[in-house]
Amino acid sequence: MAAESNLPTTFERRGTTGPLAHPGFLHTRVREYEFGKDRVLEAVMPNYSGVRRGELTVIQWSDLKDRAAFGERDLHIMQDCLTSAFLGQIGQFS
Numbered sequence: 001m002a003a004e005s006n007l008p009t010t011f012e013r014r015g016t017t018g019p020l021a022h023p024g025f026l027h028t029r030v031r032e033y034e035f036g037k038d039r040v041l042e043a044v045m046p047n048y049s050g051v052r053r054g055e056l057t058v059i060q061w062s063d064l065k066d067r068a069a070f071g072e073r074d075l076h077i078m079q080d081c082l083t084s085a086f087l088g089q090i091g092q093f094s
Contacts, residue, residue: 015044018081020074024048030061030081041081 015031029044041061048057059067065078 015042018043019077020070022068022070022074024068025064025070025074028064 015029033040043064
């Protein structure tokens with residue numbers, strides 16, 4: 001199948017699911033890239049427009065908070081993603 005050739009081959013390229021509670025963002029994934037000393041996070045939202053199945057929308061993770069009225073929990077998770085050293089720490093609260 002032609003579509004399978006475009007699938008990410010590694011966990012890092014697919015990203016990890018951000019445990020957001022907002023109904024429109026339940027399947028949002030966060031991907032991390034490093035360019036030298038710069039760290040970039042992207043939000044990958046499947047079927048964000050609701051029009052085409054299989055469609056992905058990719059935006060900067062820091063811009064995600066402007067897409068909806070998120071609750072305090074979701075905003076905390078978004079900030080935690082930006083400040084954690086690596087994404088495996090997300091959701092580990094002391």
